[in-house]
Amino acid sequence: MDRLADELRDFSLRLSHVLDDIGVNERTVMMRRSTGLLTESLYTQEHFVNKNGRSTYFHFGSQTEGTTTLGLKSDTDTLVCDNRCNIIQDWGQWEQGKENLLMLRDNVAPGYCRLQLLRSDIPVAWEDLPGDHFEYDDEGRVLMKNTTLNSGLLPGLIRHGPSSSDENINADYVPGLPSKNWPTEALPWVTRTTADQWPGRKTKCFAVNSGCFVVPTGHCLSETERLEWRISTSIAERCLMFNMNITQIRCYVVLKMIMKTFLNGIVTSYQCKTVLMHLVEITNSQLWREENLISCIIMSLRLLQLCVFINNCPHYFIPENNLLDGRLNLETRQNIVFMIGNIIDSKCIAILGIEMDNIGDRLYAICNPFIRRNSIYFMSPKDVCLNVYNRLQYDLYREIHTSFQDIVNGLDNHTHIMNCNDMKDRIRNVLKFRANGSCSERAAAEVLAPLLCTTLGTKLASADISRGRCISAESLQWLSLGIDSDVASGRLKLASALFCSGSIGKASMILNDVEQKYDTRVTEPMCRCMSTGVLGNMSSLRLSENCFLCYNYKTTLNINVAFGVVFTRQEIHCVPNALKYEMFRCPEEERRTRDEDMDFWMDWAVVDSLPYLYYLQYMTYRRLDNRAGQQRVLGRLIHTINTEPRLHHRETALNLLGQCMEIEDRLMDAFTCYRRSLNLKSTNNVARWHIVKLLYRFFVKE
Structure with missing residues (x-):
């Protein structure tokens, strides 16, 4: 018995080491959660800003x-909660002026x-x-169908049960309606455990205060499935997962790998x-230690096997479900019980057969360091860790730029009229989150506000220039609030406004500062627009070596990210x-x-920061009569277009280069630039007009 215990302990420590190596550790878990x-x-x-x-x-x-x-390649599950409805469990929760919906539990499954x-x-x-989305039940009550929220699906999404998925990205979207109150069916959970037993009093208070959702899916065996909604306790479940230690997290990850490898995902990760x-x-917290990992996995498998055998896996908060x-x-069920039994009997040696993240091979290499199977x-x-961080940061920074553009588009509204007072109000709404929000809400406001301030400042400056005035102090104040939005784009918009107003010397100084800050070894071009000109993949992001140790996203933005420069x-x-x-x-x-929900930016001017930097420098040196400087930055612009693998708007950069070539009177080179641009993007590309103009110049020359 002692020998078996020692073997399980040794196996647990080796497996924990492997899981640590593949990123199931405190640092990476916290990185995923915070992002x-x-x-x-x-x-x-x-x-909140665009739709109140x-x-x-x-x-x-x-x-x-x-x-x-x-290796697990998990989806991103997003619940879109419609706050216009008020889901109530008793009449005392009714609110005037809202669409109130009363939860009925009769004749439905728990x-x-x-x-x-x-x-x-x-x-x-x-x-x-009131409409086709409602139906009478047998008692003449007006009930909402669970297909009501189908009309709210985002463009391009496909409905699967309660969720809709985007085929282009690994994401599921679930529409839901909020209830401020904890489900009455789940109230026994509050007193089910003692205060010192997991999950603890504070966690329970948070769970109860978070309320619940109802999502549009009925019980699979119900005859009135279309009228039923599932009660979701997702916020409470996430809170409980956040309160698990690393051994419990590792146990869950291994369980998912086992289910995917040996049971083809028949048993879901939620189960x-x-x-x-x-x-x-129900277990002692002292059990969940690194050296007991295999024993914990075996206990979990035994409990799962029992659930399948009796055909009952009770919902954690609502056991009757x-x-x-x-x-x-x-x-x-018999096959699952048999397969799980084999894994248990082998003392989880079957884990050596898991190919995801090379778990099996890594374990074999640790157990036999001098013999490798392959x-x-x-x-x-x-x-x-860097790979995980790169993927997380890529998605995060792209989402920052997407949210910024969507807010601006909400103001523009395809009429190309942006009310400055409305934009100030929206910036103030964002700043409210920075002052009063949660930690993540404050961080989000911190990265969104500078981008919006820059856009407002440039809009005000544009109005000043159109009236023949100098840029106002208010414009410069808003522009200054946005210069640290990232490595380059905020400063480039300020330099662009100064250049167009005739302040060439000041513009040149700012551009030189940007050139010093922009380190191509660690600075990553970033834009919401996914262009075919982007080469490589997100795992090759050029981040500074120690950046993944820093959770200050604002600091990382100022070192590692250069957003595309956007002008409405x-x-x-x-x-x-x-x-x-x-x-x-x-x-x-x-x-x-066009797809107006995705392509609205095509009515704007959007360009990557680095080529725009060199183009602006070329134009300022031209105005300053600095021929040597002109040629230097022209060479850098050419080099950037030809060698930078991750430009999102390479076609725009080529169009700018073509304009420079026309200034240089190198018309054939300009023509080549425009042709290359069209080859990259054959539609929605102004290169066609440049070619027509260029052909006219050829004709006039002859």
Whole structure:
């Protein structure tokens, strides 16, 4: 017995070491969580500013919990909560002026409900059907169908049960409606454990105060499935996962790997999570240590095996809700019980057969350091951490730029009229989060506000220039608030405004400062616009070696990220002539073929920071009659276009280079630039107009 215990302890320590190496450790878990919560806050602030808080976004699942690896390739689960509705559990929670929906529990399975429509002016039930999204039940009550939220799906999403997925990215979107109150069915959980037992009193208080959601899916065995909604306790579940230690997290990750490898995902990760939460609750916290990892995995497998055998996996908060009800037939259950039994009997030696993240090969290499089954290269722990960090940061910084542009687009609204007072109000709304929000909300406001301040400053400066005035002090104040938005874009917009106003010397000084700050070894071009000109992949981001140790996203932005420079048409007088063309890049026939939800930026001028830096320097040196400086930066512009692998708007950079070549009277080189630009992007590209103009110049010359 002692020998077996020693073997399990040794195996546990080796497995823990391997899981640490592949990124299941405190540092990487916290990195995933902080990034997921920050991205969630960006989504929420964007919609709060643009739509007056109509929707709140929540990121749930493995990515935000930190319970995934590179090999697991987990989805990003986003719940889109429509705040216009008030889901109530009793009449005392009714609110005037809101769309109140009463949760009905009769004739539904535990964990599900139906929603009865109530009037918004007085607390009585609605009697007439208000539309096709509602239906009478057998008692004549007006109930909302769970297909109601289909119309709210984002463009390009495909509906799967309660969720919709984006085929282009690894993401699931679940629409939901909020209830401020904890489900009555889950109230026994509050007193189920003692104060010193996991999850603890504070966690329970947070869970109860967070309320719940209802999501549009009915019980699979119900005859009235279309009228049923599932009660979701996702916020409380995320809170509990945040309160698990690293051994519990590792146990969950291994369970998911086992299910995917040996059971083809028949048992879901949510069912594994539920089993784990039950097990953590009923076991001593001292058990969950690194040296007991294999024993913890075996206990989890035994409990999961029992659940499958009796065909009952009780929901953690609502035990009457059987997560296996109607999901598995007898033969499938027998096969699962048999497979899990084999894994348990082998004392989890089957883990050696897991190929995800090279778990099996890494374990074999640790157990037999002088014998290798193959010559597979294992990514070092440092490289794994950097790879995870790169992916997280890429998604985060792109989301920052996306949220910024979506807020500006909400102001522009395709009329190209941006009210400065409205924009000031929206900036103030963002700053409210910085003053009063949670840690992640403050961080999101901290990175969004400078980008918005710069846009407002440039808009005001454009109005000044259009009236023949100097740039006002107010404009410069707003522009100064945005110069630290990232490495370059805020300063470049300030320099561009100064250049267009005739302050060439000041513009040149700012551009020289940007050139000093922009280190191509560690600075990454970033833009929401996914261009075909981008080469490589996100795992090759050029980040400074120790940046993944820093959780200060604002600091990292000022070292590692250069956002694309964005000018709306309201900022047109702060844009050099060569870049103004980008705002009018196609005829109306082609414009009608765009996806207005995604391609609105094509009515703006958007250019990568580094080529725009060199173009602006070229123009300022020309105005300063510095021929040597002109040629130096022209060479750098050419080199950047030809060698920088991650330009998002290479076609725009080529168009700017073509304009420089026309100034140099190198017309054939200009023609080559425009042709290369068109080859990269054949539609919505102003290079066509440049070619027409160039051909006219050729004709005039002859």
